[in-house]
Amino acid sequence: xxxxxxxxxxxxxxxxxxTIMVLEMKVPHGDSLAHLTPLLPIxxxxxxxxxxxxxxxxxxxxxxxxxxxxxxxxxWANLHLLFWLSLMPFTTGWAGENxxxxxxxxxxxxxxxxxxxxxxxxxxxxxxxxxxxxLLRSAIGKDIKGKGSIVLYGAAIAVALPVPWLSLxxxxxxxxxxxxxxxxxxxxxxxxxx
Amino acid sequence: xxxxxxxxxxxxxxxxxxTIMVLEMKVPHGDSLAHLTPLLPIxxxxxxxxxxxxxxxxxxxxxxxxxxxxxxxxxWANLHLLFWLSLMPFTTGWAGENxxxxxxxxxxxxxxxxxxxxxxxxxxxxxxxxxxxxLLRSAIGKDIKGKGSIVLYGAAIAVALPVPWLSLxxxxxxxxxxxxxxxxxxxxxxxxxx
Amino acid sequence: xxxxxxxxxxxxxxxxxxTIMVLEMKVPHGDSLAHLTPLLPIxxxxxxxxxxxxxxxxxxxxxxxxxxxxxxxxxWANLHLLFWLSLMPFTTGWAGENxxxxxxxxxxxxxxxxxxxxxxxxxxxxxxxxxxxxLLRSAIGKDIKGKGSIVLYGAAIAVALPVPWLSLxxxxxxxxxxxxxxxxxxxxxxxxxx
Amino acid sequence: xxxxxxxxxxxxxxxxxxTIMVLEMKVPHGDSLAHLTPLLPIxxxxxxxxxxxxxxxxxxxxxxxxxxxxxxxxxWANLHLLFWLSLMPFTTGWAGENxxxxxxxxxxxxxxxxxxxxxxxxxxxxxxxxxxxxLLRSAIGKDIKGKGSIVLYGAAIAVALPVPWLSLxxxxxxxxxxxxxxxxxxxxxxxxxx
Numbered sequence: 133x134x135x136x137x138x139x140x141x142x143x144x145x146x147x148x149x150x151t152i153m154v155l156e157m158k159v160p161h162g163d164s165l166a167h168l169t170p171l172l173p174i175x176x177x178x179x180x181x182x183x184x185x186x187x188x189x190x191x192x193x194x195x196x197x198x199x200x201x202x203x204x205x206x207x208w209a210n211l212h213l214l215f216w217l218s219l220m221p222f223t224t225g226w227a228g229e230n231x232x233x234x235x236x237x238x239x240x241x242x243x244x245x246x247x248x249x250x251x252x253x254x255x256x257x258x259x260x261x262x263x264x265x266x267l268l269r270s271a272i273g274k275d276i277k278g279k280g281s282i283v284l285y286g287a288a289i290a291v292a293l294p295v296p297w298l299s300l301x302x303x304x305x306x307x308x309x310x311x312x313x314x315x316x317x318x319x320x321x322x323x324x325x326x
Numbered sequence: 327x328x329x330x331x332x333x334x335x336x337x338x339x340x341x342x343x344x345t346i347m348v349l350e351m352k353v354p355h356g357d358s359l360a361h362l363t364p365l366l367p368i369x370x371x372x373x374x375x376x377x378x379x380x381x382x383x384x385x386x387x388x389x390x391x392x393x394x395x396x397x398x399x400x401x402w403a404n405l406h407l408l409f410w411l412s413l414m415p416f417t418t419g420w421a422g423e424n425x426x427x428x429x430x431x432x433x434x435x436x437x438x439x440x441x442x443x444x445x446x447x448x449x450x451x452x453x454x455x456x457x458x459x460x461l462l463r464s465a466i467g468k469d470i471k472g473k474g475s476i477v478l479y480g481a482a483i484a485v486a487l488p489v490p491w492l493s494l495x496x497x498x499x500x501x502x503x504x505x506x507x508x509x510x511x512x513x514x515x516x517x518x519x520x
Numbered sequence: 521x522x523x524x525x526x527x528x529x530x531x532x533x534x535x536x537x538x539t540i541m542v543l544e545m546k547v548p549h550g551d552s553l554a555h556l557t558p559l560l561p562i563x564x565x566x567x568x569x570x571x572x573x574x575x576x577x578x579x580x581x582x583x584x585x586x587x588x589x590x591x592x593x594x595x596w597a598n599l600h601l602l603f604w605l606s607l608m609p610f611t612t613g614w615a616g617e618n619x620x621x622x623x624x625x626x627x628x629x630x631x632x633x634x635x636x637x638x639x640x641x642x643x644x645x646x647x648x649x650x651x652x653x654x655l656l657r658s659a660i661g662k663d664i665k666g667k668g669s670i671v672l673y674g675a676a677i678a679v680a681l682p683v684p685w686l687s688l689x690x691x692x693x694x695x696x697x698x699x700x701x702x703x704x705x706x707x708x709x710x711x712x713x714x
Numbered sequence: 715x716x717x718x719x720x721x722x723x724x725x726x727x728x729x730x731x732x733t734i735m736v737l738e739m740k741v742p743h744g745d746s747l748a749h750l751t752p753l754l755p756i757x758x759x760x761x762x763x764x765x766x767x768x769x770x771x772x773x774x775x776x777x778x779x780x781x782x783x784x785x786x787x788x789x790w791a792n793l794h795l796l797f798w799l800s801l802m803p804f805t806t807g808w809a810g811e812n813x814x815x816x817x818x819x820x821x822x823x824x825x826x827x828x829x830x831x832x833x834x835x836x837x838x839x840x841x842x843x844x845x846x847x848x849l850l851r852s853a854i855g856k857d858i859k860g861k862g863s864i865v866l867y868g869a870a871i872a873v874a875l876p877v878p879w880l881s882l883x884x885x886x887x888x889x890x891x892x893x894x895x896x897x898x899x900x901x902x903x904x905x906x907x908x
Contacts, residue, residue: 140337145341610739
């Protein structure tokens with residue numbers, strides 16, 4: 133199994149996920165502003181998830197770029213990651229429709245948490261397949277950002293039921309952490325995690 | 327018709343199938359746990375079908391990796407396989423929504439059976455196109471796992487109406503047979519079929 | 521614009537069309553045979569359209585295989601073909617749900633007719649871009665099959681309102697003409713058209 | 715991150731967008747002409763958006779053809795463009811269902827405006843990554859057509875609430891400007907903008 137095949141399949145699945153998410157934003161039956169405004173929270177949740185899927189696509193390829201071989205564990209770890217990402221249209225739609233209320237905010241975080249764990253497992257599977265001189269191992273270093281995200285998702289899940297808006301704030305924060313390339317901010321924020 | 331074109335098209339179709347299956351899990355209108363729990367069986371049926379599609383994608387490429395040419399019979403045998411796989415979102419959704427009750431459990435098995443027969447036909451079409459020195463022919467050997475799966479799907483269909491839970495158990499078992507790479511377990515289980 | 525890019529994009533669109541057609545087959549709310557049987561005509565119309573899209577995908581690639589360049593007219597002729605193919609999930613769903621009654625049978629034919637004209641225009645655009653030594657021009661010869669199909673679609677549309685089952689029979693016939701590789705049957709049938 | 719990867723992912727997303735738009739055209743429950751005619755405006759809005767997406771796909775690749783590297787700003791500018799394009803199935807469905815009445819006509823234009831701004835940002839990101847000898851910079855010249863379109867979308871949005879049909883006319887006009895390759899017409903029309 134060549135690496136390019138795995139990348140092409142993952143690209144296909146991620147392209148579909150990022151696009152069908154918008155189908156949860158149903159066309160309203162009526163043409164007034166009153167018909168449109170209820171869709172605003174669904175739209176905003178779509179924006180957030182679009183950014184997350186974009187980040188995953190970006191990181192996924194940088195990671196696979198370092199891989200030389202595709203072993204069976206890498207292949208299944210990759211499918212496992214795609215599985216959790218494929219649930220994002222559902223968790224995004226539910227969270228958006230309910231304005232990130234308690235349970236939907238929690239489920240949104242559970243999916244993000246599972247995806248980040250799946251990403252970490254995939255990372256380990258690639259490193260294991262590469263052997264002691266793995267380029268990926270040295271590239272990720274202590275992987276503070278990856279591990280920090282897992283911790284932050286856990287925190288967001290924990291506060292979702294009592295303070296749902298705080299869990300939403302954490303989801304936005306983690307997305308920004310991955311988006312903004314200012315390394316000083318990252319380092320400052322994440323050095324507290326380690 | 328180049329092989330890479332056939333692979334790319336199959337990848338595209340399989341990527342879409344594995345992703346739109348999740349659309350059968352409709353976003354509930356309400357944010358309580360009582361709104362979420364009815365989706366659990368649909369979620370579990372999605373997990374099972376995701377694994378099956380993942381297995382097919384994996385095996386499909388290993389098989390095509392051995393092929394050197396794409397003849398008209400190979401091309402149509404491949405489309406025939408994609409046809410039965412394309413019905414999985416439907417059979418999965420119906421089985422999940424009805425908790426794998428009798429008829430949905432049977433139909434789920436009929437689709438798996440047809441897909442496995444289609445896979446076997448594709449295998450034969452490739453071997454025929456390769457000639458007497460076919461690499462694939464020697465690679466699959468007696469194809470105990472492939473033929474055994476067809477027998478097991480047949481058994482699951484037979485017991486679906488009287489004992490639906492048993493047919494579900496067989497579907498899970500076959501998926502595990504293909505997932506778990508422990509050859510001893512496979513050999514032990516499948517030697518009874520031959 | 522490279523040819524491979526045009527092929528990849530067309531592959532993507534055709535893969536999506538062939539797969540989302542099945543979404544018109546809605547999961548029934550109930551698990552008895554009485555819930556399933558109303559879907560049979562929709563299933564059969566899906567089979568027919570799946571075969572048609574498969575034929576188009578197959579022919580599309582053989583045709584593009586002969587092309588050396590992609591000019592602006594080729595590109596837009598190709599998008600024009602994809603447009604009519606993209607309507608097949610709709611015409612298939614409508615025809616299936618209404619058991620190929622008069623108007624849906626006619627609209628199904630109109631879409632097939634437009635797609636076959638679009639295919640013919642694409643063929644001409646490629647030949648024009650290739651110049652007098654066009655490989656495609658000599659390969660298609662008099663293009664009896666292509667022109668014959670257009671005539672047959674026209675006939676099917678004409679009889680759809682008074683005798684809808686006959687128009688369905690013609691759609692099945694044309695699909696078989698393209699599927700069955702027995703050249704004598706083809707020649708015998710189509711020599712009457714010329 | 716290689717350029718071909720970015721192109722393949724963009725191709726995938728655009729192929730899905732252009733195809734799922736048609737899903738907004740729901741199969742009517744009835745087989746008479748009276749059931750079909752209400753879909754005509756939705757069909758026409760689909761045609762318009764299909765042309766727009768086709769133009770974007772076409773231009774996107776000509777632009778990326780000139781790019782040699784993919785930097786982080788290029789990657790995110792590209793995702794930003796795909797985001798606005800991914801909303802087109804929604805804005806198209808809403809505009810079509812409401813016959814391009816005031817607010818839907820305005821929202822349709824807002825999405826087109828945002829997409830054209832996103833395209834312009836992507837263009838700038840590529841030029842910045844290419845350095846002073848950028849091939850793209852010299853190729854686009856003053857980019858009268860790109861900037862003119864942004865101005866026209868702004869005008870269409872401005873007149874959408876009082877005179878919605880005029881904004882629709884402007885959307886059709888801009889699509890034709892990009893479609894028709896007659897440079898004299900373009901120059902004549904756009905020289906008024908500059």
